[in-house]
Amino acid sequence: MKNAIPILTVLLALVVIWYLAAIGMNSAWVRDQAARAGTELTTTELVKQTLTLERPVLPAPHQVAAGLWDGVAGQKITSKRSLVWHGWVTLSATLTGFAIGSLAGILLAVGIVHSRTMDQSVMPWAVASQTVPILAIAPMVIVVFASAGITGLLPKAIIAAWLSFFPVLVGMVKGLRTPDAMQLDQMKSWSASGGQVFWRLRLPSSMPYLFASLKVGIAAALVGTIVGELPAGASAGLGARLLSGSYYGQTVQIWAALFAAAALAAVLVVAIGRIEGVTLRRMGLVR
Amino acid sequence: MMNAVIAANAVSLTFQTADGPVHALKDVDLTVGQGDFVSFIGPSGCGKTTFLRTIAALEMPTAGELMVNGMTPDEARKARAYGYVFQAPGLYPWRTIAGNISLPLEIMGFSKPDRAKRVDRVLELVDLEGFGGRFPWQLSGGMQQRASIARALAFDADILLMDEPFGALDEIVRDRLNEALLELWRKTGKTIGFVTHSIPEAVYLSTRIVVMSPRPGRITRVIDSTLPAERPLDIRDSPEFIRLAHEVREALREGHGDDA
Numbered sequence: 415m416k417n418a419i420p421i422l423t424v425l426l427a428l429v430v431i432w433y434l435a436a437i438g439m440n441s442a443w444v445r446d447q448a449a450r451a452g453t454e455l456t457t458t459e460l461v462k463q464t465l466t467l468e469r470p471v472l473p474a475p476h477q478v479a480a481g482l483w484d485g486v487a488g489q490k491i492t493s494k495r496s497l498v499w500h501g502w503v504t505l506s507a508t509l510t511g512f513a514i515g516s517l518a519g520i521l522l523a524v525g526i527v528h529s530r531t532m533d534q535s536v537m538p539w540a541v542a543s544q545t546v547p548i549l550a551i552a553p554m555v556i557v558v559f560a561s562a563g564i565t566g567l568l569p570k571a572i573i574a575a576w577l578s579f580f581p582v583l584v585g586m587v588k589g590l591r592t593p594d595a596m597q598l599d600q601m602k603s604w605s606a607s608g609g610q611v612f613w614r615l616r617l618p619s620s621m622p623y624l625f626a627s628l629k630v631g632i633a634a635a636l637v638g639t640i641v642g643e644l645p646a647g648a649s650a651g652l653g654a655r656l657l658s659g660s661y662y663g664q665t666v667q668i669w670a671a672l673f674a675a676a677a678l679a680a681v682l683v684v685a686i687g688r689i690e691g692v693t694l695r696r697m698g699l700v701r
Numbered sequence: 702m703m704n705a706v707i708a709a710n711a712v713s714l715t716f717q718t719a720d721g722p723v724h725a726l727k728d729v730d731l732t733v734g735q736g737d738f739v740s741f742i743g744p745s746g747c748g749k750t751t752f753l754r755t756i757a758a759l760e761m762p763t764a765g766e767l768m769v770n771g772m773t774p775d776e777a778r779k780a781r782a783y784g785y786v787f788q789a790p791g792l793y794p795w796r797t798i799a800g801n802i803s804l805p806l807e808i809m810g811f812s813k814p815d816r817a818k819r820v821d822r823v824l825e826l827v828d829l830e831g832f833g834g835r836f837p838w839q840l841s842g843g844m845q846q847r848a849s850i851a852r853a854l855a856f857d858a859d860i861l862l863m864d865e866p867f868g869a870l871d872e873i874v875r876d877r878l879n880e881a882l883l884e885l886w887r888k889t890g891k892t893i894g895f896v897t898h899s900i901p902e903a904v905y906l907s908t909r910i911v912v913m914s915p916r917p918g919r920i921t922r923v924i925d926s927t928l929p930a931e932r933p934l935d936i937r938d939s940p941e942f943i944r945l946a947h948e949v950r951e952a953l954r955e956g957h958g959d960d961a
Contacts, residue, residue: 596787599759603785604805605778614804618795698794698836 429475433465436474440464443471473666481670494650497674503651504639505678507567511574512635516628518575519582526583527590527616528608544580548573548638553645570642570651577638578631585627589620622699625690632682640675652678705768706860706892707733707756712765714751714918724917725751726762731911731920735859738886738893740903741911742949743956748918749896749911753862756894757785770859781809783860784853788868790845792837792852799824799833802852809856823851826885843874847881854889861893867902879905880934887930900953904928904945905937912949914956921956924948 444463448455455463465474473481485497492499522540525532552573559569593615601611643653652675659667694700714726726748733739741749754760755767758774769777777783792801799820806816824830827847837845846866853861867875879902886893897903903910910924927941936942 596789597791599754600785600787600791601808602759603757603778603783604808605781606808610808614808615793618793696795698838 432475436472437461437464439471440467469663470665473669477666478669481666482673485670500652500655501674501678507570508574508636508639510567511571511639512578512632515575515578515635516582516631519579520586522583523586523590526587540580540583548641552641556645570639573642574635574638578635581627581630585623586620589623590616592619622694629683629686632686633679636679704735705732706735706770708768710766712762712767714760715763727917727919729920736890736892738906738908739911740895740897740907741913742897742903743913744915746915747913749913750864753864753894753896757783757862781856781858783862784858786850786853786863786866788865790849792845792848794837798835798848802855806855819855823854827851843870843878859892861891864896876934883932900946900949901937904942910949912952922952
């Protein structure tokens with residue numbers, strides 16, 4: 415409970431700031447409307463109206479909460495207005511992309527650790543791949559796949575994989591290299607083969623690094639998926655929900671989708687954190 | 702001399718570094734017989750660890766001839782001629798003590814029932830019966846090092862190479878482990894190569910003490926112990942022990958020259 419007090423204090427402060435900002439940013443529109451109608455507004459009425467607009471510049475927290483609640487619980491989950499449905503579309507592409515990306519990252523790391531040539535040739539390209547703005551690449555990936563007749567989950571998953579392989583690659587290269595000279599000498603003194611060193615020493619030693627990078631990787635995969643849902647008039651997923659909200663000035667819908675995405679990211683990161691906790695404790699790597 | 706287990710003939714090892722060649726070992730001649738307990742003592746940089754590592758084929762001599770059990774060190778390693786105990790126990794935290802001892806056996810392809818039998822036997826040898834199911838963090842530093850000795854013994858190598866195995870432990874634990882090591886040596890009849898920088902430890906344990914000195918790393922004196930095979934801890938107060946320790950100290954001083 416002691417930990418909850420500072421967290422709640424910060425949350426409360428944020429909500430207060432948010433309400434003040436909503437009143438400030440929406441008041442110009444409300445005053446405009448009142449002037450046009452030729453009516454005088456009391457302060458109470460002004461505040462009340464700024465917090466209940468249908469298309470506010472900045473929706474108030476309770477409006478976002480209501481939008482979120484309506485999107486999650488107020489719709490059939492098969493409905494196109496359901497955030498659960500859109501969330502599932504995004505989640506499935508995120509998980510697929512994350513699986514592809516992590517696997518690619520791990521395999522490349524294994525190659526880099528075991529081959530000098532790969533160490534020198536792969537790393538620069540991996541770094542370069544991450545300096546290209548994903549917003550520029552994503553539409554091209556979607557278009558290229560669509561021209562080959564592939565739409566839906568896979569192109570988005572590729573973009574998610576693009577973003578998530580890199581942290582896994584970097585983390586695993588570091589992790590697979592953690593065994594020190596003494597541990598490697600020990601293995602050598604038993605005439606262990608490269609494969610035995612890998613499976614019995616390098617891979618288990620790398621686990622703390624793997625989990626740390628998976629947490630970064632899955633958040634990146636979610637971002638990649640949402641970015642992949644923005645272009646080409648996508649009709650499903652949290653990204654599409656964000657985009658259609660901005661087309662029609664539905665700010666409440668945008669914010670509700672944003673919070674849904676944030677909650678999804680939090681759930682995914684926490685889930686990996688749990689697996690990490692159990693695994694590392696079982697392996698005796700944390701206590 | 703009994704048949705030679707380790708035979709070094711003018712062994713030299715030169716590392717090429719950016720600051721020019723470093724002579725880690727220069728013209729080292731040494732014969733170690735079956736069942737000897739040989740300690741290597743000297744200041745840091747004298748090549749004692751390097752020499753142990755060349756015996757284990759973890760380093761290659763750049764000149765001279767080195768035979769282990771009549772084979773090259775590399776062949777000897779593949780023939781499981783030695784178990785090596787490092788300064789740190791190096792136990793894997795994700796394996797139990799039994800799992801750790803079993804690790805080299807798995808790598809060498811021993812069958813599962815054979816592994817279990819061997820683990821039990823060496824655990825008893827180092828007085829850790831009943832600790833096989835524990836994890837390394839549940840054991841004290843001394844017990845961990847004993848487990849690592851058990852691991853080195855598990856595949857029945859004739860030679861035990863130990864590189865300052867008790868260097869990180871406190872004096873009291875160290876005394877106990879020294880006693881236990883002598884007991885184990887008597888019971889198993891292994892040939893032991895033991896690197897240390899402690900004069901009392903070298904004198905207490907060894908049948909032969911090899912004194913080394915740095916720049917270039919070389920053997921300056923080999924002292925045969927006159928102590929009896931049976932050595933209780935209080936033998937360290939005997940005049941004979943003190944005389945030997947003095948002799949080792951003198952030899953170290955001679956070898957040190959002017960760079961002390």
